[in-house]
Amino acid sequence: MKIRIGGASAVLAVLLAAASTMPAHADDHSKPAHSYQAVDAQGAQAPHGFLTKGDYAHFSHTVRNTVNAHGWWKKIDGPATHAKITIWLQVKTSHGWKTLDKGVKTVPPGGGSNKRAVANWKCTNLIAKNHFRTVVDADIVGYPDSPEKLVTKTQTLYCGI
Numbered sequence: 001m002k003i004r005i006g007g008a009s010a011v012l013a014v015l016l017a018a019a020s021t022m023p024a025h026a027d028d029h030s031k032p033a034h035s036y037q038a039v040d041a042q043g044a045q046a047p048h049g050f051l052t053k054g055d056y057a058h059f060s061h062t063v064r065n066t067v068n069a070h071g072w073w074k075k076i077d078g079p080a081t082h083a084k085i086t087i088w089l090q091v092k093t094s095h096g097w098k099t100l101d102k103g104v105k106t107v108p109p110g111g112g113s114n115k116r117a118v119a120n121w122k123c124t125n126l127i128a129k130n131h132f133r134t135v136v137d138a139d140i141v142g143y144p145d146s147p148e149k150l151v152t153k154t155q156t157l158y159c160g161i
Contacts, residue, residue: 049076050083050140052150053111057089057132057157060120067159068120069152071103071136072111082106084139089119091161092131092154100161106141125160132157 054071071087084106090097105117119134136150 049078050074050080050109050138051076052136052138052148054087054134054136054150054152056152057134057155059157059159063120063122065123065126065159066120067123067132067157068118069132069134070111070116070118071134071138071150072107072116073109073138073140074111075109080140080143082108082141084141085117086137086139087117087119088135089121090133090135091121092133097133121159121161123159123161126158128160129156129158130161131155132159 051074052071053074055069057067057069060066060068067089069087069089071085073083073085084104087103088099089101089103090099092098100121101119103117103119107115107117109115117136131154133154134152136152138150139145
């Protein structure tokens with residue numbers, strides 16, 4: 001059995017040489033879009049961060065004919081342990097976005113079934129086509145944060161309002 005490594009070695013050498021001539025990219029150390037400031041014992045402010053997360057409006061897997069969505073937060077760093085999550089389930093009308101339901105829950109970071117807020121809407125029928133989205137706000141307990149909210153991509157679902 002012959003093993004041919006000469007050609008493979010040449011190709012690998014060319015790839016390594018090409019890769020070494022490309023500029024290196026620095027890590028992005030910018031502050032996340034949703035962040036809070038913590039004050040340490042000396043009174044100095046140190047930036048800490050979190051991400052506001054949410055899923056698209058979708059049909060519930062547990063409650064028939066119901067559209068729902070969930071909101072949660074993910075801690076990047078810092079001392080925060082809980083956030084008040086508010087989620088709005090909205091439908092598009094001729095006058096703009098109308099809120100169908102609002103869910104609020106104070107949760108630790110994560111996103112599992114017990115670590116998220118939920119908003120839902122029972123469909124009047126499954127024939128009418130509507131456009132849904134969710135808006136999620138994460139307010140870190142004990143820390144000020146920006147007024148920014150996560151707005152999810154619009155989903156078209158057959159769910160009567």
